[in-house]
Amino acid sequence: MGLVKETQRSMYATVGAAAWMMDTMRTVPDQMGRAWQQRTQWMNRAGEAYEDLTERGQAVMGGARQEVQHRAGQIGEQARRIPGVARAEGAITGRVVDANQLPIADYDGLTAGEIVQRLQGLSRRELQMIAGYEKRNRARATVLHRIDELLAKSPAKTT
Incomplete structure (x- = not known):
């Protein structure tokens, strides 16, 4: 009787173990579904955190860029007060700029006479820029002569 x-x-233990296994197996899809939802939620949170960090980085870099540009502008202004710097800067810039970067709109579409009329009131740097551009491109004596006259008349004006 003990053996029976x-x-x-x-x-009974074997049947019980099988029943437990079946119950456990039935819950696996639900557990997997919950785990997948949690994974999705974490991925969304990670994506949001990444976007927040990106925006913060852009703001920091934008502020730094503006600060550098501001400081460079200040240094440039101070450097232009040194005799000859504004002239050299304008001449060098004039040799590399495009016409649309000149202080006179539609420069290449204007005649020498029209350009001469628009030179008055420009800074030494701007005049030197135009002179450099003019020498590189058309080298019109009328324009270059007028720039020389204006530069001779306004030695103190540097900006």
């Missing part, structure tokens, strides 16, 4: 009882117990 132990056999029954063993059989």
